[in-house]
Amino acid sequence: MSETMEQGPSPIARHKALEGIWGTGPGLERLAAVNHNILGKRFMVAALVFFAIGGILSMLIRAQLATPNSAFIGPEIYNQIFTMHGTVMMFLFAIPMFEGLAMYLLPKMIGARDLAFPRLTAYGFWCYIFGGTILVVSMLFGVAPDSGWFMYTPLSSQPYTPGINADVWLLGVTFVEISAMAAAVEIIATILKMRAPGMSLDRMPIYGWYILVTAGMMLIGFPPLILGSILLEMERAFDLPFFDPTRGGDPLLWQHLFWLFGHPEVYIIFLPAAGALSTIIPVFARHPLIGYRAIVVAIIAMAFLSFGLWVHHMFTVGIPHLALAFFSAASALVAIPTAVQIFAWIATIAHGRPRFSVPMLYVMGFFFVFVIGGLTGVMLAMVPFNWQAHDTHFVVAHLHYVLVGGFVFPMLAAGYYWLPHITGRLPLARLSVPAFWLIFIGFNATFFLMHITGLMGMPRRIATYPSNFGWDWLNLLSSVGGFILTMGFALVLLDIIMMFKFGKGFRRDPWQAGTLEWATPTPPPSYNFAAIPRVTERADGLSPRLLGPQLARGEGYLAHTRNGWQETLGVDMTTGEPDQIIILPRRTYLPLVSGLVTAAVVLCMLFKLYWFALGALGLLVVTFLFWAAAVGNKSDIGPLPAGQGISLPLDGEVKGSPTFWGVVLLLAADATLFASLLFGALFLVVVAPGWPPPALLEGGFVPGMVVVLAAAAGAGLARLGRRANAANASPIAMQLGAGLVQAIALGAIFWLIAALPDPTAHAYSATSLALLVYLLVHNGIAFIVAVHAAWRYHAGFVSARRATDPRLAVLWGDYAGFAALVGILMLLGLPFLATLGGGL
Amino acid sequence: MPLAGCTGLLSTLDPAGPAAASIATLWWVMFYGATVLFALVAVLLAMSYWRSGLIRRLTPLQWILGLGVGMPVVVLTALVTTAFVQGEGLLPHRDGVRPVTISVLARQWRWEFAYPESPGVGPTIGVLHMPAGVPVDLTLESADVIHGFWIPRLGGKLDAIPGHVNVVRLLADQPGRYHGVCAEFCGDGHTQMRFEVIAHAPEDYQAALEASR
Structure with missing residues (x-):
């Protein structure tokens, strides 16, 4: 690191130049922010606001249940309150909170200047805020969701929830989920492609793994x-009976889909918090984390297992006992990777020289x-005990011990640990x-007693209870505990405000940590690092106090400004050797515009203005095309100096750019959605009552073959286009040809839709329609991407070196095929299976 | 037992039938086991701060493979096996038993009990008549949304799901009155969707049914 290539400017001048490029302007320009520092903080602040809202709701619940025969709130309102408490805490607090922390910390910990897709960060934020606002505002109008946070059908279906309450949940939560998907894609792309040079995967700080x-x-x-959510909303809006047992649907399909998400969700919330613990404990134990590799194995094992135990939420729905035994064992098994982490942490403390401080508390x-x-x-994983404890306050106690213990306590530790980084004050x-x-x-006090209340037979979600069941004093004490808890949170808030006002400043790395985020100035500048360091050991044993000033002096990579570009380094996924200079898009209002248009789509759906929703959706696609139009170069640039004596190509001129990997990741998520749909179709055939259906698709073979062949031709033509482009020839003919055959595929899909029997009559035709709509969307996207690639070539953004657009056309063409x-x-195949259905 | 005071009309720890009794036993075993495990973690954690000399002799391998993997594998294997065998015993198997069958229809927001073996009786609404000392198979169906059928003192709960038929077997040791609730949230009337169970001495059962018509 001592060889300085850039002699140039002083640290102050370099800072000003970088800040001029990366910074966000004042006033209304704040709405154009795409920087992870700003958006990470916004995510966290918004999550805290929603936490306060969820907390107030929980106080109402405890006030209602404090005494028997309470007349404080009637069931209509009470049902909205507990539904919203769960929904807000899960979707609007926990997930966005760790996303915000990860967005803020991750680039700094791995030595990057921003996340891979800054505009996506901003778009995700707007989706989160607008979706969350829709949910919360619905409470003010008394039309908040009221079917419980897991929205079991048929209670949440049209006949039993005729108002818009359930639509608010389905549309609002799905809207918020866009931000979760966006975060997932860009966090993976960032970790895999944007670590500091030399940071191979096994040198990554453990938080990065988590x-x-x-x-x-x-x-x-x-x-x-x-x-x-889409299927249930379609059922509610258009009477497509996916979950209606009188028409070949099945309410259990919803439970499977929900818990297929819902159980991993628990680990999705726990793991980032555990990552914070694995970072904080070694610092205060003053000993490197024991069992780094074992922990990496444990969290990967946990991830796999967590997808195999969703049925333990469904032990009382009447699934055969032998099948339950499998899920029971898998649920018990997940205790092992958890125990590995717990004992690794205790061992780290035991082998170190621990000191106490607030985070450690x-x-x-x-x-x-x-x-x-x-x-x-x-205990709950044991089937017989579950039959007693399920749906009681024992489960309420358990889930709060896991989520508050596994998320809120670690996040408070993380807050006290990292707030000095954000504020620059202790x-x-x-x-x-x-x-x-x-x-x-x-x-x-609140939740320990609830175990007993549950064992004493108190079900969840009852609005009140008579005095003769022996629950009175338990509930009263729980309520008292709840108010003590709330006072504690209020005091933490006050503490944080005091810290902002009166906390003492510090030079650097107040906890003597060994991770890269403490090598930035505090509070951090928008670009994080004036120069990007080379990492030569595991990146949790570094010396930020020495490294920080070196980086500020420009001793490292990319310690310059050039063309007003936001530059950061891209590396090989496993070895961490640099392979490209990534130019990130600068501040822009486009994410806000797309977010607003998305909100328009959601609101039109909510108020049943379906044609307007379709129009807004078209507009949304147009705004995304503007995103694409804002990036790229019109000439080949070739390798440029990146500092430390190396030259690297730009990300637009290499094969494995973050954009390419981002689309690959998006397609992986998309394929999971598709797999879930196929699972749903087969599930209905095998399990649902009311099969075989009254009418089947006839004459579907010819148009079906047209769809398959046209989509295959589209994929092939996109590939030929990429090959022509690589050979310096024009790909336009091939790409337009790909667009044309995709259009033919779309036509054949419409033909099939018209040939389907009435989709409101039976889940069979509703499911077939859902499959066709899925194809419609994907052949449609492949059409747009192919034609767009041709336009990009025509406009001069594409060459043999600058080939990202043709590559994306191939990805989408292949996937649509x-x-x-x-x-x-x-x-x-469904008509054949359907005639067997019921007999299976 | 520390929680022996946990009697109550809906208490799972105050069992009145073999299913509830066997699950309560499982609970107590797990409770004491969990207490021991919790104490172990707490002691190790306290020692790691204040008496770390004593546990520093443990190598990282012993911590992770011994405590993190080995101990849970032993405990969980025993527990999962026991629970599986116990669960099998609670199922409504038909071999060697001749249970009484009662049909349960759940709807927003009441329970309707029909007695197919006693034609002309019922359905009784909100009151379930059953013979004591005899296994009873209850077939659960729903007319609208999902409900959860649960008589805590007799045994575990099972859902009534529209489009499906579930069977739960219960047995009341003694004649008497028990209480049941809807466990699965089912809308505005969920709180009030309770029912009464009257277990009659077998010789009085038919007469009681006749009287209820």
């Missing part, structure tokens, strides 16, 4: 819920609460300790 695995789980965990609170939650989790500690004890005592083949096979 977040990588979490984002991977989000990528395949959310699509089942998104699909379920919350770590201790985590151990106490989370271990109890884990143990009750194993915590005061005077309020912190009493606040901790209020939270700890209040939490346990694959989807058409599988989808049409399923469509034409």
Whole structure:
């Protein structure tokens, strides 16, 4: 690091030049922010606001249940309150909170200047805010969702929830989920492609591993819920009977889709918090993390297992006992990777020279609460006990021990640990300790007793109870505990405000941590690092106090400004050797515009203005085309100096750019959604009552073959286009040809839709319609991408070197071809399976 | 037992039938086991701070493979096996038993009990008549949304799901009155969707049914 290539400007001048490029302007220009520093903080602040809202709702619940025969709130309002409490805490607090922390920290920890897709960060933020606002505002109008946060059908279906309450949930949560999918894609792309040079995967700080695995789980965990929400919304809006048992649907399909998401969700929330613990504990133990590799294995194992135990939420729906035994064992098994982490952390403390401080206090609170939650989790995984405890307050107690213990306590530790990085000030500690004890005592008083209340037979979600069941004093004490807990949180808030006002400044790295984020100035500048360091050891044993000033002096990569570009380094996924200079898009209002248009789509759906929704959707596609139009170069540039004596090509001139990998990841999520749809179709055939259907698709073979062949031709032509482009020839003819055959495929899909029997009559034709709509969307996208690639070539953005657009056309062409083949096979196979249905 | 005071009309820890009794036993075993495990973690954690000399002799391998993998594998294998065998015993198998069959129809927001073996009786609404000391198979169906059929003192719960038929077997040891609730949230009337169970001495059962018509 000592050889300085850039002699140039002073640290101050370099800072000003970089800030001029990366910074966000004042006033209304803040709406154009795409920087991860700003958006990470916005995510966290918004999550805290929603946490406060969810907290107030929980206080209402505890006020209602404090005494028997309460007349405080009637069931109509009470049902909205507990539904919104769960929904807000899960979707609007927990997930966005860790996303925000990861967005803020991750680039700094791995030595990048921003996330891979800054505009996507901003778009995700707007989707989160607008979707969350729709949900919360619905409460003000008394039309908030009221079917429970897992929205079981048929209660959430049109006949039993005729108002817009359920639509608010389905559309609002799906809207918010866009931000989760966006975060998953860009976090994975960032971790894999944008680490500091030399940071091979096995040198990555452990937090990076946790977040990588979490984002991977989000990528395949959310699509089942998104699909379920779309299907249920289609049922409610257009009477397509996916979940209606009188017309070949099945309410259990919803439960499978929901928990296929819902269980991994618990680990999606826990793992980032555990990542914070694995980062914080070694710092205060003053000993490197014990079992780094074992922990990496454990979290990967946890990710896999978590997708195999969703049925333990469904032990009382009447699934055969032998099948339950499998899920019971898998649920118990997940205790092992958890135990590995717990004991690795205790071992780290035991082998170190531990010191106490506020973050450690919350770590201790985590151990106490989370271990109890884990143990009750194993109890609930035992089928017979589950038959008694399911749907009682025992489960309410368990899930709060797991989620508050496994997320809120670690996040409070993380807050006290990383807030100095955000504020540049140290915590005061005077309020912190009493606040901790209020939270700890209040939490346990509230929820420990609920185990007993549940065993005493109190079901979940009852609005009140008579006095003769022996629940009175337990509920009263729980309510008192709840208010103590709330006081604790209020004190933490006060503590944080005091810290902003009166906290002492510090030079660098106040905790003597060994991770890269402490090598930035604090508070960090928009570009994080004036120069990007080379990492030569595991990146949790570095010396930020030495490294920081070196980087500020420009000793590292990309310590310059050039053409007003936002430059950061791209590396090989495994070895971490630099292979490209990534130019990130600068601040822009486009994400806000797309977010607003998306909100228009959602609101039109909500108010049943379906043709307007379709129009707004078209407009949304147009705004995304503007995103694409804003990037790219019109001439080949070739390798440019990147500092430290190396030259690298730009990301637009290499094969494996973050954009390319981002689309690959998006397609992986898309394929999971498709797989969920195929699973749903087969599930209905095998399990649902009311099969075989009254009418089947006839004459589908010819148009079906047209779809498959046209989509295959589209994929082939896109590939020929890419090949022509690589040979310096024009790909336009091939790409327009690909567009043409995709259009033919679209026509044949419409033909098939017209040939389907009435889709409102039976789940068979509704499912067939869903398959066809899926193909319609994907052949449509392949059409747009192919024609767009031709236009990009025509406009001069594409050359043999600058070939990202033709590559994306191939990706989408291939995927649309694959989807058409599988989808049409399923469509034409369903009538055969359907006649067997019921007999299976 | 520390929670022996947990009697109550809906208490799972105050069992009145073999299914509830066997699950309550499972609970107590797990409760004491969990207490021991929790104490172990707490002691190790306390020692790691204040008496780390004693546990520093443990190598990382012993921590991770011994405590992190080995211990849970042993405990969980035993527990999962036991629970599976126990669960099998609670199922409504038909071999060697002649249960009484009662049909349960759940709807928003009441329970209707029909007695196919006693034609002309019922359905009784909100009151379930059953013989004591005899296994009873309840077939659960729903007319609208999902409901959860649960008599905590007799045994575990099972859902009534539209389009499906589920069977739960219960047995009341003694004649008496028990209480049941809807466990699965089913809308505005969920709170009130309770029912009463009257277990009659077998010789009085038919007479009671006749009287209820």
